[in-house]
Amino acid sequence: MSVSSSLIQAILGELPLSSGTLTVGGEISYASQEPWLFAGTVRQNILFGQPYEPKRYKEVVKVCALQRDFELFPKGDKTVVGERGVSLSGGQRSRINLAR
Secondary structure, three states: OOOHHHHHHOOOOOOOOOOOOOOOOOOOOOOOOOOOOOOHHHHHHHHHOOOHHHHHHHHHHHHHHHHHHHOOOOOOHHOEEEEOOOOOHHHHHHHHHHHO
């Protein structure tokens, strides 16, 4: 395990400290370098169980450059991905993962 991954795991509370203390102020967000999606719609993958808030969702889609992708998908953000769903490019998977 590299020093950087150990540091991230300690910050996330996944690796116990052998000594000392660690204090994190505010909120933490983590996006894996390896994008992953589950079988469901694009929207479900982005919301990941959170409530749909149209204004916030639209801003996230814009910031993550997903508008053009939605135009290309057969059913926009209601297109099913994952098992038996539409195949996505690596870039599309990364943008959806980032939006989550």
